[in-house]
Amino acid sequence: MSSRSWARWIPSSARLIGSHYAKRHAERSRVAPRLRPPTDDTGLADLGPMTLPPVAWYTLEAFIVLNAIILLVTYVTLLERKFAARMQSRIGPYYVGRPHGWLQPIADALKLMIKEDIVPAAADRGVYNLAPIVFLVPCMLIFATIPFAPELGVADLNIGVLFFLAVSSLEIVGLFMGGWGSNNKYALLSAMRAVNQIISYDLPFVFAALVPVLLAGSLQMSAIVTAQEGLWFVFYPLIGQLAFLAYLVATLAAENRVPFDILEAESELVAGFRVEYSGMKFALIQLAEYAHMLGTSFLGALLFLGGxxxxxxxxxxxxxxxxxAVxxxxxxxxVRWSFVRIRVDQILAISWKLLLPATIVLLLATGLVVATRGAGGP
Incomplete structure (x- = not known):
């Protein structure tokens, strides 16, 4: 390209970028981001002198958000390692992966990518190969409805909380597929435990998340955050603290973390449902687990801590x-590094005999408070 062509191309590109951001700035007064890009009369996305089809717009947004989530989840593992090392007085990944361990997650990802992908001879190959993808997709899809600021999000749905709760529960399908498709007794037993546990704690998780929904009077996440401008729901007298505690306990069980990690108890089940996975498939399972953990942390920050x-x-x-969220x-x-694993019967007893009745009573009490005050907010 000649210098004269560059001289014409650079100002036009600057005008394109400037007009796009001017349009975005003019719409700052809106609380929630638009679910559609700006379009002209032809139905194409209006970006000043250049137009893009809506599909291309959505693809670009999805690409940016997906890569940002993967990068964030990758370094969340480093944060967990450093936090655990502080608690247990271990060196941790400080000297490995200098500077200060920042290269350690990248090294782990590269290690798993170059490892051999072994498929057991007796495995159901179709189910076995598809399970990590089915497990990962819902865990990544939940981030589509999480607004990180009034206008920073992919889609701030008016049923955002319901969408999050419904999609996040689909991970159990991929988890059971991995245990069944491996044709391994340890993996199958782990998957059966996981189904039992996740189903038991899904209802308390949903009921605890519905308490802020009732207080705000909306299922839209941005509206729930706006309703907390005067008082975060975690500080709502008694109801807020109990709901947040129930949410944390149900989150631990939904994420299969200590003390509810019976599906991958090393002394009983080796590595649980992922015992036969290696290489990139193992990396996808790890990515899905940490993405789900990060997603529930973001949801808790939105519902209880004012976003x-x-x-x-x-x-x-x-x-x-x-x-x-961090x-x-x-x-x-x-909690993971401070408590011990509890038995299967104790886990089920906590859910059905304690947490589920408590969250039902809490939800009814919240509805009574909202109905008595005649408003959907504190």
Whole structure:
């Protein structure tokens, strides 16, 4: 390209970018992001002098969000390692992967990518190969409805909380497929335990998440955050604290974390449902588990901790949101390294005899409070 062509191309590109961001800035007054890109009379996305089909717009947004989530989940593993090393006075990945362990997650990912992908001879190849993908897709899809700021999100649905709860529960399908398709007794037993546990704790998880929904009077995540401008729901007298505690306990069980990690108890089931997986398939399973954990941390920050609300200018909102989600993640990690595993019968007893009745009573009490006050907020 000649210098004259460059001289014409650079100003036109600058005008294109400037017009796009001017349109975005003019729409800052809206609370929730639009579910569709700006379009012209032809139905194409209007980006000034250039138009894009809506499919291309959505594909670009999905590509950016997906890669950001993968990068964030990758370094969440480093955060967990460092936190565990502090608690147990271990060196951790400080000297390995200098500087300060920042290269360790990349090294782990590369190691799993170059490992041999072994398929057991007796495995159901179709189910076995498809299970990691079925397990990963719902765990990544839940991030589509999470707004990180008033206008920073893929789709702020008016049923966002319902979408999150419904899609996140689909991971159990991929988990059971992995245990069944491996044709391994340890993997199958682990999958059966997981189905039993996740079904037992799904209802308490949903009921605890519905408490902020009732207080805000909306299933839209941005509306729930807006309803917490005067008071975060975690500080709502008694109801908020009990709902947040129930949410954390149900989250631990849904994520199969200590003390509810019976599906991968090393002394009983080796590596659980993923015992026969290696290489990239094992990496996809690990990515799905940490993505689900991070997603529930983001949801907890939205429902109980005010999301992006915090002191300072508006551009600090995403940082406040990320900090609150990391706080919940560290709380879950602290429980992992502080408690011991409990038995299967104890796990089921906690759910059916304690947590489920408590969340039902809590949900009824919240509805009574909202109905008495005649408003959907504190």
């Amino acid at each position: 992006w609300l915090g002191p300072g200018p508006a551009w600090l909102g995403p940082l406040w949101f990320l900090g609150k 706080l919940i993640f560290l709380l879950v990690t602290w």
